[in-house]
Amino acid sequence: MNCDFARQPYTRLHELKRVVRHVEDRVVLITGAGQRLGAATAARMMDEGWHVLVHVRSSVEEAQALLDRAANKHGQSRGTLLVADLTVDADLERLVREVKDHPLVTSHGLAGLVHNASFYSQGSFEETSLQTYRSLNRLHMDAPYLLTQALLPALELAGGSVVAVVDTSWGRAWEGLAHYTSSKAGLRQLMLNLAGELAGRVRVNCLAPGAIMAADWEVEHFAKVLEKVPLGRSGQAEDIAAGIHFLLTNGTITGNVLHVDGGWSLNE
Numbered sequence: 001m002n003c004d005f006a007r008q009p010y011t012r013l014h015e016l017k018r019v020v021r022h023v024e025d026r027v028v029l030i031t032g033a034g035q036r037l038g039a040a041t042a043a044r045m046m047d048e049g050w051h052v053l054v055h056v057r058s059s060v061e062e063a064q065a066l067l068d069r070a071a072n073k074h075g076q077s078r079g080t081l082l083v084a085d086l087t088v089d090a091d092l093e094r095l096v097r098e099v100k101d102h103p104l105v106t107s108h109g110l111a112g113l114v115h116n117a118s119f120y121s122q123g124s125f126e127e128t129s130l131q132t133y134r135s136l137n138r139l140h141m142d143a144p145y146l147l148t149q150a151l152l153p154a155l156e157l158a159g160g161s162v163v164a165v166v167d168t169s170w171g172r173a174w175e176g177l178a179h180y181t182s183s184k185a186g187l188r189q190l191m192l193n194l195a196g197e198l199a200g201r202v203r204v205n206c207l208a209p210g211a212i213m214a215a216d217w218e219v220e221h222f223a224k225v226l227e228k229v230p231l232g233r234s235g236q237a238e239d240i241a242a243g244i245h246f247l248l249t250n251g252t253i254t255g256n257v258l259h260v261d262g263g264w265s266l267n268e
């Protein structure tokens with residue numbers, strides 16, 4: 001029998017699909033995983049025994065420290081560091097090659113793909129340039145589109161799934177955030193569409209954090225936001241990590257947007 005899965009067309013891959021049985025053979029790529037919510041998710045998945053492809057753009061030292069901590073804790077390497085600017089085509093293509101060529105991905109496929117990388121800034125509509133708008137679309141929509149498409153055979157091979165980290169901002173107006181919220185809404189719709197189109201091949205879900213971890217520029221605004229959150233507090237990065245782990249491992253959930261927001265979306 002020809003075992004070169006990578007060269008099989010999708011239909012054949014589908015027939016050959018198998019669920020990876022040993023947790024240590026499960027590989028997840030998490031974008032923007034060097035700091036904050038992405039790093040907490042990478043740490044959680046490594047604790048759960050998965051091998052994490054920790055993608056960063058600039059947080060190389062932080063990611064290396066994260067990988068070292070996990071290796072010390074578990075007595076063996078639990079991840080691999082990958083560096084790419086997701087708004088640069090050549091970087092994206094290299095990242096795809098590196099993921100596909102990873103020995104665990106070659107042998108077991110990719111069990112998880114988490115689109116987490118983001119850039120959050122505020123600026124009025126009149127002041128925000130088309131260049132900034134395009135850059136956010138590249139980061140929040142083009143990169144997830146290309147990564148999901150290019151890694152689909154590897155995801156199918158592992159019986160894997162995709163999670164996009166979106167935002168509770170969907171469907172409402174936010175001061176000075178049109179460029180951010182519109183690209184996140186596009187990502188949400190892309191994922192929901194793919195959940196339908198790829199059903200039976202790869203599960204696709206979204207996780208929508210509420211006010212979890214303030215950006216440096218919004219500390220004051222963040223405190224005001226918390227007054228509107230029914231639970232009256234921000235969540236923890238670990239709550240996001242737990243939600244992503246849940247979506248990656250529950251084999252019956254697809255096309256879902258899991259709000260981890262203390263009920264904030266009820267009040268807006």
Ligand SMILES: NC(=O)c1ccc[n+]([C@@H]2O[C@H](COP(=O)([O-])OP(=O)(O)OC[C@H]3O[C@@H](n4cnc5c(N)ncnc54)[C@H](OP(=O)(O)O)[C@@H]3O)[C@@H](O)[C@H]2O)c1
Pocket residue numbers: 031032033034035036037038055056057058059060084085086087115116117118119120139165166167168208209210211212213214215
């Ligand atoms: N924090 C919250 O309370 C909150 C609320 C709602 C939604 N979210 C969503 O949850 C996710 C995680 O939130 P966060 O606050 O932890 O995110 P973040 O710190 O704003 O961004 C995560 C990472 O994205 C990477 N990134 C930025 N531009 C990039 C580029 N051009 N190419 C590749 N990577 C790039 C950065 O990597 P480097 O550091 O390596 O440069 C950064 O560490 C995001 O998708 C965010 O939109 C967060």
